[in-house]
Structure formats: C-alpha cells, structure tokens
Amino acid sequence: MLSNNRRTHFVAAWAVALMMLAAPLAALAQTQVVMPKNKYDVNDDVKLGQQAAQQAEQQLPVLRDDTVENYVESVGRRLVNAIPPQFQHPQFQYRFRVIDARDINAFALPGGPMYVNRGMIEAARNEGEMAGVMAHEISHVALRHATAQATETQKFQIGSVLGQIAGAVIGGVPGAVIGTASQIGFGAGALKYSRKYETQADILGAQIMARAGYDPRDLANMFRTIEGQGGGARGPEWMSSHPNPGNRYQRINQEAAMLRVSNANRDTREFAQIQARLRGQPRARSMEEIARSGQRYPQDTRYPDGGDNRYPSGARVGYPSTRLRAYQGSFFRLGVPENWRELGGQNNSVTFAPDGAYSQQGEFTHGMMVGVAPAQSRDLRGASDEFLRGLLQGGNSYLRPQSRGYQRASIGGRSALAMPLAGRSPLTGQNENVVVYTTQLRDGSVFYVVTVAPQSDYNSFSRAFANVLGSIQLND
Numbered sequence: 382m383l384s385n386n387r388r389t390h391f392v393a394a395w396a397v398a399l400m401m402l403a404a405p406l407a408a409l410a411q412t413q414v415v416m417p418k419n420k421y422d423v424n425d426d427v428k429l430g431q432q433a434a435q436q437a438e439q440q441l442p443v444l445r446d447d448t449v450e451n452y453v454e455s456v457g458r459r460l461v462n463a464i465p466p467q468f469q470h471p472q473f474q475y476r477f478r479v480i481d482a483r484d485i486n487a488f489a490l491p492g493g494p495m496y497v498n499r500g501m502i503e504a505a506r507n508e509g510e511m512a513g514v515m516a517h518e519i520s521h522v523a524l525r526h527a528t529a530q531a532t533e534t535q536k537f538q539i540g541s542v543l544g545q546i547a548g549a550v551i552g553g554v555p556g557a558v559i560g561t562a563s564q565i566g567f568g569a570g571a572l573k574y575s576r577k578y579e580t581q582a583d584i585l586g587a588q589i590m591a592r593a594g595y596d597p598r599d600l601a602n603m604f605r606t607i608e609g610q611g612g613g614a615r616g617p618e619w620m621s622s623h624p625n626p627g628n629r630y631q632r633i634n635q636e637a638a639m640l641r642v643s644n645a646n647r648d649t650r651e652f653a654q655i656q657a658r659l660r661g662q663p664r665a666r667s668m669e670e671i672a673r674s675g676q677r678y679p680q681d682t683r684y685p686d687g688g689d690n691r692y693p694s695g696a697r698v699g700y701p702s703t704r705l706r707a708y709q710g711s712f713f714r715l716g717v718p719e720n721w722r723e724l725g726g727q728n729n730s731v732t733f734a735p736d737g738a739y740s741q742q743g744e745f746t747h748g749m750m751v752g753v754a755p756a757q758s759r760d761l762r763g764a765s766d767e768f769l770r771g772l773l774q775g776g777n778s779y780l781r782p783q784s785r786g787y788q789r790a791s792i793g794g795r796s797a798l799a800m801p802l803a804g805r806s807p808l809t810g811q812n813e814n815v816v817v818y819t820t821q822l823r824d825g826s827v828f829y830v831v832t833v834a835p836q837s838d839y840n841s842f843s844r845a846f847a848n849v850l851g852s853i854q855l856n857d
Contacts, residue, residue, distance in 0.1 A: 411639045414585045416468065417529035417578070423472050426528055430492030437496065443669060444499060445811030446480040446662075447837060452655050453477050453497060456508065460516050463592035468523040468585070475519070481810065483665040485607055489518035491527045499665050501831055508652035509590070509599030510606055515601065516586035516593070517623075524585065526578045536822065563601035579623055580632070589632050591640035662810050698737040698838075703847030705852060708733075712753060712822060713793070718845050721748060729753040733849075742775075746809055747842060749849060750831040750854035753822065762787065765798050765819040768827045778802040780815055792820040792828065793855035803836070812836040818850065822857040 444450065457477035475493035476483065480486075485499040495518055497511070507509040521527070574582070587597035604625075705716030708723065717723075717733045724732040724739055732739070734748030754771070756764035765787065773780055780802040787798035797820035806813040818830040830850060834842040 386461065397549075411588055411634055412584050414468075414524070414581055417526070417581075418532060419525050419529045420532045421525075421528035421713075423470050423525070426470075426491035426522075426525055427472050427474070428492070429527065430490035430494050430522075433490045434494035438478070438488075438672070441496070442481040442666070443792070444481040445809040445835065446658070447811075448501075449479055449655055449658060450477075452651060453479055453502070456512055457495065457515055457519075457801050457810055459593050460512060460519055460589055463589045464519065464523050465585075465588065465592070466506075470523070470525075473522065477515075481665050482671060484668045486668070487514050487518055489522045491522065491785060492527070495519070495522070499659055503656060504606060505603065505652075505658055506606060507599065507649045509595045509649075510603035511652070512593070512595050513586065513590060513597075513603045514607075514671065516589045516595075519581050519589060520585040521574065521578070521581040524581055525579070526574055526582070530578065531581070532577060554822060574623065576625075576627070579625070579629075582623075583629060584636050585632050585669060587636045588640060591637070591642045592646040594642060594646040596642060596645070597637035597640055598634055601630045601637070604629055624798075635790060662805075664806050699735050701735065703845075703848075705848060710751070712855060712857045713751070713828065714816055714854045714856065715751070715849055717749075717849055724768070740747030744808055745833060746806065747834045747838060749830075749833070749846065752829060754827045754829060756821070756825055756827045759821075759825050761796065761798060761819070761821050764821055764825070765800070765825045768819055768829055769800060769817060771829070776807075780813075790818055791849075792830065792850065793853045795820045804836070814839040816846075820855075824857065828855065828857075 388693045405806070406562040454477045457475060461475045473493040475495065477495050477497065479502070480496050480498045482496050483503075485500045485504045486498040487496065487501050489495040495515065497515065501514060502511055505514075517597045535682055583600070587600055590597045590600060699720055702720040706719050708715055708731075711729065718735075721735050722731040722739070724734060730750060730752030732748060732750045733845055734744055734745040738747035739745040745791040754768050756767050758764045758767060781804055783801040783803050787800055790797040797818055799819075800817045802815040802817065804813060804815075805811065812835065814836050816832045818832075820828050822828050830853070832842070832846040
C-alpha cells in the first residue's frame with residue numbers, strides 16, 4: 382500500500398509521462414550538430430556560389446511567375462530565419478528561384494543561392510514536405526558542406542582547388558546542360574555529398590523545420606514521396622546527388638520526437654493555390670529535354686556575352702539602348718534601339734527585338750512588330766477591328782483586351798488607335814503586356830505597330846516603345 386507521499390510522487394510521474402505522450406514533438410534533447418572542419422574562408426563559399434548561380438541561370442529555365450517565386454521566397458526566408466545562431470553566416474545571401482522543369486529536384490549553392498524544380502513543388506503533398514527539402518538544402522549551405530568536403534579530399538591548396546569545387550557544386554543538374562561550361566565553373570559531374578553530410582543535413586534540416594513552425598516528420602515523409610514519384614530507370618534525380626545514409630526515414634522521425642515545433646504552421650491553403658497555379662501552366666519540360674535542346678526556354682534564344690542586366694525571370698535580356706538606328710521599310714521609316722536585331726522583314730512585317738528575346742520561328746518576348754496588313758473596311762475603327770481579330774487568333778488567343786474601347790494615338794502625324802492587351806504567355810508562363818497601334822495608309826490598308834514585353838519588364842521598355850513610335854514616318 383502506498384503512503385500519501387509516495388502516492389503523490391507516483392501520480393506526478395504519471396502526469397509527466399502523460400504530458401510527454403500528449404506532446405509527441407516536445408523538446409527533449411535534440412542531437413548536437415557540429416560544424417565540419419573547413420580550411421576555406423566563408424567568403425570562398427560566397428564567391429563559388431555566385432559564380433555557379435550565374436552559370437545556372439544562364440542555362441536553366443527559371444520560372445517566370447512572380448506569384449510562385451514570391452511564395453517560395455517567403456517559405457525560404459522563414460527557414461533561413463530559423464537557422465541556429467551558430468550556423469548563421471552574415472556573408473551568406475540566401476535567395477530562392479524556381480526552375481521550370483518537371484523533374485523532382487532541388488539544389489543549393491555555397492553562400493545561399495537555391496533552386497527548386499517546379500516538379501518538386503507539384504510532387505509535395507503539403508507545404509511542409511516542400512519546406513523539408515528546402516531545409517535540407519539550406520543545411521548543406523549553413524554547414525558549408527561543399528568546401529568542407531573539398532577540405533577532406535584535397536590537400537588544402539586553396540588557390541588551385543576553388544575552380545575544382547566550382548566544377549562540382551551543382552548537385553543534380555544534368556551534365557549535358559552544364560558540361561560544356563566546365564572550363565568556366567562547371568564540371569559534368571555533380572557534387573554528391575557523403576552519407577555523413579547527408580545525415581547532418583537531415584538532422585539540422587529537421588531542427589530548422591521545427592524552429593520555423595513545420596513538423597519535421599514532413600521531411601521524412603518527403604523522402605518517401607520522392608522515392609514513390611521519382612520513377613525512371615535512374616530513379617529520382619534528387620536522390621542521385623543526395624544518397625540515403627541508411628535508415629533516413631527512421632532517423633528523422635527519431636529526431637522529430639525530440640523537438641518542439643515553434644508557432645506551428647497548419648494552414649496549407651496558399652500551397653494548394655500555388656500547386657493549382659503551376660498545374661494550370663503549360664507543361665514543363667524534363668531536364669533531359671532541356672539538355673537535349675541545349676536551350677533554357679522553348680525558343681532558339683540567343684544571349685549576349687556580357688552585361689549584368691538581369692530581370693526577375695532570370696533571362697539575360699539587355700535594356701533598350703537610348704541611341705536609335707534608322708530602318709527603312711516599304712512604306713515607312715523609323716528608328717530602333719541600336720541593340721535590337723531586325724527579324725523577318727518579309728511579307729510586309731518586321732520584328733525588332735533584343736538578344737535573348739526571340740526565336741528563329743518568329744516568336745519574341747520583348748520588342749516590337751511593325752507592318753502593313755490588308756483591310757476591307759475603309760474606316761479606321763473597322764479596319765482596326767479586322768486586324769485585331771486576326772491577331773488574337775491562333776498562338777495569340779491568350780491575350781485579352783484591357784480597355785472597353787480604343788484609345789486615341791498618333792503614328793507619323795496621322796490619327797491612330799491603340800488597344801492594350803494582356804495575358805499569360807505560353808512561351809514564358811509570365812504575364813505579358815501588349816499594345817496594338819493602328820492607322821490607315823492611303824490605299825486603305827492598316828499600318829500597325831505591336832509592342833510586347835513581360836509585365837514585370839514593361840516599364841523598362843516603355844520609353845523605347847515611345848521613342849520608336851515617335852520616330853515613324855509614313856511615305857505611302
């Protein structure tokens with residue numbers, strides 16, 4: 382028979398046990414993660430990451446969707462803020478981009494740049510699973526695993542080894558895409574972290590998730606999701622550069638049982654909206670298809686050799702030059718920015734576009750199309766209606782008028798009409814602004830000018846469009 386004192390202790394012990402069962406993620410004693418030995422300076426990680434990111438964004442199709450990018454950036458920022466203080470590096474600049482590829486993959490570069498494939502987001506069952514992969518990748522960066530692994534495998538000849546590290550930092554990116562650039566930063570092989578470092582990233586990733594308000598068990602579940610949806614003879618792309626250290630699922634769940642989730646994030650509505658948005662966009666290509674075509678985007682795009690005029694989309698498209706060069710057409714003369722190329726010039730139509738914004742098939746994402754089209758109506762409004770109907774058919778059917786009626790304009794000193802259009806471009810997946818200007822020549826045909834630019838870039842191109850329009854001289 383228990384005494385009152387012993388009964389009190391017994392009841393207290395049971396109360397503690399029940400509290401532990403009621404809080405499966407209660408903090409007990411999380412695993413201590415130790416920063417690996419590293420002979421490289423933190424600034425070396427930053428330099429390597431910046432070089433690699435520049436190469437990656439030249440050769441991989443960065444998704445052109447501000448809504449998706451802002452969402453992924455917000456999740457990434459939440460995780461970065463949850464990195465334990467001892468693994469914070471003020472020099473690191475974490476940023477997050479989405480690659481428009483359907484492979485289930487993600488990779489992070491030394492110093493902070495991180496890339497998540499669209500396929501990874503679409504495969505995840507909830508925000509926590511996506512955040513789990515991101516937390517794992519952030520852990521590799523915070524623990525400086527790229528240069529730490531080089532420290533183990535090299536003899537500390539820092540000056541000569543940095544280039545070799547840069548040749549391997551992009552884990553999981555197909556060699557066919559980046560192999561040709563090995564002499565300036567990439568090798569054909571990917572950096573496959575050791576199983577020791579994979580375990581570290583799993584554990585620290587779980588801890589970061591809990592601190593950020595995510596259930597660390599979602600990280601364990603995501604590995605099963607990846608394995609189940611990866612498919613193919615080679616298996617999931619992400620797993621090829623992140624080998625399973627063994628008992629990964631059990632080890633993460635074991636760590637999760639020792640953690641307390643801070644400010645738990647249970648609302649997944651925004652994640653579901655982002656998934657629906659992605660699934661409503663044109664089909665993403667596989668990395669193999671991207672590598673086979675040698676193109677970041679679905680067009681035969683060309684890129685300038687230099688300059689740092691980067692747009693949020695990741696595309697390298699130069700700002701319009703303020704200096705104009707003369708162009709003489711059949712019925713008109715105008716000035717176009719010096720750095721715009723002349724495309725076509727046949728069938729009474731010519732397109733002007735900067736490098737990185739056009740294809741040999743006549744598609745373009747930034748620039749202007751100028752030409753003459755026949756019209757049955759002798760009235761400007763009727764002729765403009767005819768031209769607009771023809772323009773909005775076929776490949777341009779995604780565009781919608783943004784005004785109830787035409788706006789008044791002037792071309793070559795003649796009365797003209799303008800109709801603003803907008804829509805999500807099937808080429809870029811980004812909102813696009815288009816303005817159609819029309820006036821009539823003396824024979825009744827329509828002289829037209831069509832300006833095109835992504836919504837995010839339109840302000841940067843609007844002055845050039847105005848300059849070209851103001852330079853037009855009609856000589857019919």
